[in-house]
Amino acid sequence: MIKDSEYRELTNLVYQHFGIALGHEKRTMVTHRLQTWVGEQGFSTFQDYLSYLKQDNQGSALMSLANRLTTNYSYFYRESEQLEFFFKKALPQKNAQSIGPGNSTLNIWSAGCASGEEPYCLAMLLNEYFGNSFVQWDMGILATDLDTVILQEAHKGVYREDRLNRLPPTYRLKYLKPDKKGYWAVDDSLKRLVHFTRYNLIRDQFSFKNKFYAIFCRNVMIYFDQQTINALVERFYHVLENEGYLIIGQTESLDKNKTKLTYVAPSIYQKRV
Numbered sequence: 001m002i003k004d005s006e007y008r009e010l011t012n013l014v015y016q017h018f019g020i021a022l023g024h025e026k027r028t029m030v031t032h033r034l035q036t037w038v039g040e041q042g043f044s045t046f047q048d049y050l051s052y053l054k055q056d057n058q059g060s061a062l063m064s065l066a067n068r069l070t071t072n073y074s075y076f077y078r079e080s081e082q083l084e085f086f087f088k089k090a091l092p093q094k095n096a097q098s099i100g101p102g103n104s105t106l107n108i109w110s111a112g113c114a115s116g117e118e119p120y121c122l123a124m125l126l127n128e129y130f131g132n133s134f135v136q137w138d139m140g141i142l143a144t145d146l147d148t149v150i151l152q153e154a155h156k157g158v159y160r161e162d163r164l165n166r167l168p169p170t171y172r173l174k175y176l177k178p179d180k181k182g183y184w185a186v187d188d189s190l191k192r193l194v195h196f197t198r199y200n201l202i203r204d205q206f207s208f209k210n211k212f213y214a215i216f217c218r219n220v221m222i223y224f225d226q227q228t229i230n231a232l233v234e235r236f237y238h239v240l241e242n243e244g245y246l247i248i249g250q251t252e253s254l255d256k257n258k259t260k261l262t263y264v265a266p267s268i269y270q271k272r273v
């Protein structure tokens with residue numbers, strides 16, 4: 001069993017390093033995910049494991065802990081209302097302002113991309129939207145997550161059928177190939193557009209060469225407290241282009257008194273300078 005004081009120590013570490021707020025209600029889940037695993041790692045008590053975590057100069061023990069505790073559930077075409085807004089209202093504005101062949105850039109960030117369904121879905125919708133004019137754009141999707149194990153899955157781009165249930169069948173047939181075991185593999189044309197990398201939204205610096213026209217950070221901030229969300233959104237603000245969008249999960253919302261972003265539709269905010 002994890003003692004009260006040990007649970008407090010662990011949750012403080014998780015909060016400091018990953019911004020994830022694990023309240024008392026998460027104790028059963030945390031115990032379930034860690035108890036046997038900590039034993040398998042060779043620690044005879046939970047206190048020994050905590051001491052090891054606290055001396056983790058390389059960050060690898062903390063990384064394994066993050067991999068163990070994060071909730072990575074995702075699927076293709078999730079929260080389609082936001083996708084509709086982005087591709088029918090936001091992107092046409094950007095397209096209309098583009099400065100011509102060879103000079104138009106479009107950078108999108110899928111922050112907290114889990115197993116990759118979100119960025120691959122964005123890649124196929126971009127391909128559909130731009131059609132033949134796709135080649136005139138310098139376009140890229142940065143897809144990041146804290147969890148290194150899930151990022152390996154994302155890289156592979158192979159999905160069970162149930163992750164594709166919401167995706168219109170025409171897109172599934174055009175952009176994914178079935179194998180004999182009932183899995184579907186993402187086409188290389190989508191993979192070329194997506195760059196996966198590990199990124200801790202709480203601790204890592206936001207030092208990007210280019211600003212983003214859109215940041216999709218959906219169903220990630222749900223694990224953070226209000227203070228952490230406010231600080232993160234402020235940092236997102238600085239890496240967004242003027243008129244760019246922050247799109248969050250449908251069950252998430254921003255404190256309108258604390259953000260410089262303008263609310264435009266449910267879960268959709270715009271930078272207007």
Ligand SMILES: C[S@@+](CC[C@H](N)C(=O)[O-])C[C@H]1O[C@@H](n2cnc3c(N)ncnc32)[C@H](O)[C@@H]1O
Nearest residue numbers: 018070072074112114146147200201218219220
């Ligand atoms: C539920 S998934 C959301 C996936 C996708 N955005 C969607 O809406 O389907 C949440 C993801 O946030 C990631 N995450 C949690 N804390 C994070 C942090 N501090 N930095 C980066 N990613 C984090 C988790 O590893 C997890 O994969």
